[in-house]
Amino acid sequence: MEMALLGDWVEALGQRLSGDAEIMELLHWHTEREHRCLQPLWERKSGGRTVRLLEAPVSSEVSVRDVVSDDRRPENGLxxxxxxxxxxxxxxxxxxxxERAVAMAYGAQRVTWAQAAALSGADDPDAFGNRVRRKLRRLGLRHRAAASPFAPVPAAGQ
Structure with a gap:
C-alpha cells in the first residue's frame, strides 16, 4: 500500500478525478500493480499454474531440476x-x-530444396536446389564408400 500511495497517481487527483469511488478504484488498481511487482517469482502464476523453483522437492531427495528433461543449453542458439x-x-x-549456403539452409530450416535455393538467392531455385540435392547425395555416397572397410579397390585406369 505504501508503494501505491507514493506512486504517480496522485497527480491525477486534481485533474480528472472527482469522486471518492474513482479515487478508491485508482488506488486499488495501483495497489494490485505494486503487489504483482513485489511478489516473488515462485509465487506467481503462468498459464494458470504456479511457477515452481528448480530446487522444489518432488519426492525425498529428488528436486524439479532432477526430473526436467530439457537438454537445451544457452550456447545452442549461438x-x-x-x-x-x-x-x-x-x-x-x-x-x-x-551450394553450401543452400545445403545449410535446407539443414537448418524446414524448407524444400527449392525454398532453400531461393533463400540463398539462386536465379532458378527449383533447378539449383535439385542440383545441390543430387550433388550432396553423390558426394555423400562417395564418402561413405571411401570410409567403408569393404570399399572396392578402384581399377588401375579409374
Missing part, C-alpha cells in the same frame, strides 16, 4: 549454424559457397 561432424564437413568442403 552454434546453430555450426557443423562439427567430420563427415559432413568433408562433404560440405567439396561444395561451392552458394
Amino acid at each position: 552454434l546453430h549454424g555450426e557443423v562439427d561432424e567430420g563427415r559432413v564437413l568433408a562433404v560440405l568442403a567439396e561444395l561451392t559457397p552458394t
Whole structure:
C-alpha cells in the first residue's frame, strides 16, 4: 500500500478525478500493480499454474531440476549454424559457397530444396536446389564408400 500511495497517481487527483469511488478504484488498481511487482517469482502464476523453483522437492531427495528433461543449453542458439561432424564437413568442403549456403539452409530450416535455393538467392531455385540435392547425395555416397572397410579397390585406369 505504501508503494501505491507514493506512486504517480496522485497527480491525477486534481485533474480528472472527482469522486471518492474513482479515487478508491485508482488506488486499488495501483495497489494490485505494486503487489504483482513485489511478489516473488515462485509465487506467481503462468498459464494458470504456479511457477515452481528448480530446487522444489518432488519426492525425498529428488528436486524439479532432477526430473526436467530439457537438454537445451544457452550456447545452442549461438552454434546453430555450426557443423562439427567430420563427415559432413568433408562433404560440405567439396561444395561451392552458394551450394553450401543452400545445403545449410535446407539443414537448418524446414524448407524444400527449392525454398532453400531461393533463400540463398539462386536465379532458378527449383533447378539449383535439385542440383545441390543430387550433388550432396553423390558426394555423400562417395564418402561413405571411401570410409567403408569393404570399399572396392578402384581399377588401375579409374
